[in-house]
Amino acid sequence: MTVSKPRGTRDFLPEEMAKRRAVEFKLREVIQKWGYGEIVTPTFEELELFTLKSGQGIIGELYNFTDKGDREMTLRPELTAPVMRAYVNEMQSFSRPIKLFYFENCFRYERPQKGRYREFWQFGAELIGSNKPEADAEVIALAMTMISAAGIKGDLNIGNLSVLRYLLAQITTESVVSDQIMRYIDKKEYENLDTYLGELSVSADLIDKIHKIISLSGKDGFAAVKSARDVVGDLPELDSFEKTLTLLASYGVTDYTVNFGVARGLDYYTGIVFEVYAEGLGAQKQICGGGSYKLISLFGGGDVVSTGFGIGFDRIMEICDLPANKAETIVLITKPETQTNGIEIAGKLRPYVSVLTDIMGRNFKAQMEYANTVGADYVLIVGEKEIESGLLSLKDMKSGEQVSLSLEELISKFS
RNA sequence: GCCGGGGUGGGGUAAAGGUUAUCCUGAAGCCCUGUGGAGGCUUUGACCCGAGUUCGAUUCUCGGUCCCGGCCCCA
Structure with missing residues (x-):
């Protein structure tokens, strides 16, 4: 009679752990040099922390449980919400910016597949307290530096939700409606989108603008920003975005695709959104995701903006071939x-x-x-x-x- | 939650409705009481679980479970 390990979990034997630690230390080395300090939050949190952020529907994907005091708890499925909660609880009076990083295991009750496990590790950073383009640029550059330090060539995609949000604001103030529109855009269901916009009697001119924006993407970010200006005029967010791209060039980050069609349904995302993809991972090829968001007010703090990213450590490990450091x-x-x-x-x-x-x-x-x-x-x-x-x-x-x-x-x- | 492919010693495999389940590798030991990688020998150790069909199931059927890949989701 043997006991098997829980589904979607793994045992890491010494040979593999040596490789994982080698990569982990590499990433730690980089991020510490950028002035970020490590934070560790509890492995489990109150369920409400995640339903506040992501809605009730999230419960189906969580390892949640009722503890012996009848409290609704859950193993953490990600670390952005816990870190923001910790900020609200303990760091509101810290000097800005607050630069934090974490490397912890997370748990999601999902069907395992390549690059997807029920227990997995995330390496991430949160930069709290600056809504400047400088913050966006630093966070993206940091993420890319870490990824390449792990020996991986990532494919960077940068989006900016502010333009779409500006257009949506002319259609509705109801989040239910804008969420639905964002969902259609995100899933690229453009026919459904047009039908829906038609039902809302959105003007043909506005629909046309939306289509122009969501199809706006390219390797030349500045050209994309210029095209966006042609559609929506001179938004301050576009100036800021352009500044971010200029700064990125100073960081040596020039190879990316800008895509104004990136949509995120959840309305705490404020501006920049980015994702990094890599080859060799099957269906789960995203190795990093990040952006700027306002979560802090959701958890009872002030109206503070934060920018961050998470790197899927297990996915990195799938494709990285850094040698383990072997001692004599x-x-x-x-x-x-x-x-x-x-x-x-x-x-x-x-x-x-x-x-x-x-x-x-x-x-x-x-x-x-x-x-x-x-x-x-x-x-x-x-x-x-x-x-x-x-x-x-x-x-x-x-x-x-x-x-x-x-x-x-x-x-x-x-x- | 859905779809497809799988599950035989620690790893990799073969076969067959019927006596003791094949081979490679690993591990432990011996050949060899102070010098490694080769060789020979010995030992070790497996049919995922349950139900059904059958005189008999590891083999066939069904269900479960786990693994692999995909869908959904991806905070």
């Missing part, structure tokens, strides 16, 4: 007569190098074979001769060369 390893071989000497010597060397001793009661040759199978860099022989002479035999497993060294010499070699 010594297998220390002893005879039954010198076992205690070996353990003492191992203890003196371990501050400097990783040392494995025999715990299988193996004979000399078998210990040698063990060193070979674990891929040890060196074998250190601690036998009677070595103990007598005080010179230990160190064998390089690659070259096969063997030298006699005192313990002090060994320590200086590996420190």
Whole structure:
């Protein structure tokens, strides 16, 4: 009788964890150099945190439960909402901007498939307190820097919801209506969109403008902004967007597609929206998503804007081939007569190098074979001769060369 | 929630409605009591679960479950 692991979860064995940690540390290294500090929030939160953000429909995708105090709780499905909640609870009086990053596991009750698990890891950042184009540019540049640090070539798509929202504002003030329009645009159901707009008796001119905007995309962002101006006139949001693109160029981010047709139904998104795609991931090819949003007021804080992104760490791992950092390893071989000497010597060397001793009661040759199978860099022989002479035999497993060294010499070699 | 393909030792596989389920690999040990990668030998260890059909099911049927891929969703 064996117990299996829960559906959509994974065990990460040492070999794989070494790779995951290598990438994780790479990402941490980058983001810390950009001045972001790590935040860890609870693995579970009150259910309401996520229904406030995403609506009741989200519950079907959550690992939610009632705790013993009859509280409605859920494992977190993402980290933006928890971080914003933490901001409202504890960081409202911090100096701006607040720069946070996280690397945590999240849980979603979904059907597993390639690049999609029920427990998965997100590496993300939130930049709180600036609605300037500088903030948008920094966040996008940071995301791209991290992705390329992981050795991945991402395909960056940048959208801006403010133009569409400006047009929608001329049609309706009801969020139900604008949400529906956004949904049609997002799903590219243009016939349904036209039918719907017709039912709302939207003017042909406005419908035409909407179509012009949602089909507006291209590699030349400045040209796209110019075309948008031709449709909607000089919106301040377009100036800001243009500034963001100018700044991005200074960051070295020039290869992207600007798409004004990117739509997000949820109305806390305020302006910029971006997504990064990568090859080799099947149906789940998005490795990063981000944008600017106003969630804080939803959670009882002020009217503070925030920009952030999340990187799908597991998806990154699927396609990245960064080598694991492997530490130098010594297998220390002893005879039954010198076992205690070996353990003492191992203890003196371990501050400097990783040392494995025999715990299988193996004979000399078998210990040698063990060193070979674990891929040890060196074998250190601690036998009677070595103990007598005080010179230990160190064998390089690659070259096969063997030298006699005192313990002090060994320590200086590996420190 | 829906669709398709799968599930045989730790990993990879073969076969057959019927006696002891094949091979490779791994692991442990021996050949070999102080020098690794080769070889020989030994040991270890499997039919996803349940129901049905059958004298007999790991094999056929159904259901479940898990895995893989896709749809939906993607906050």
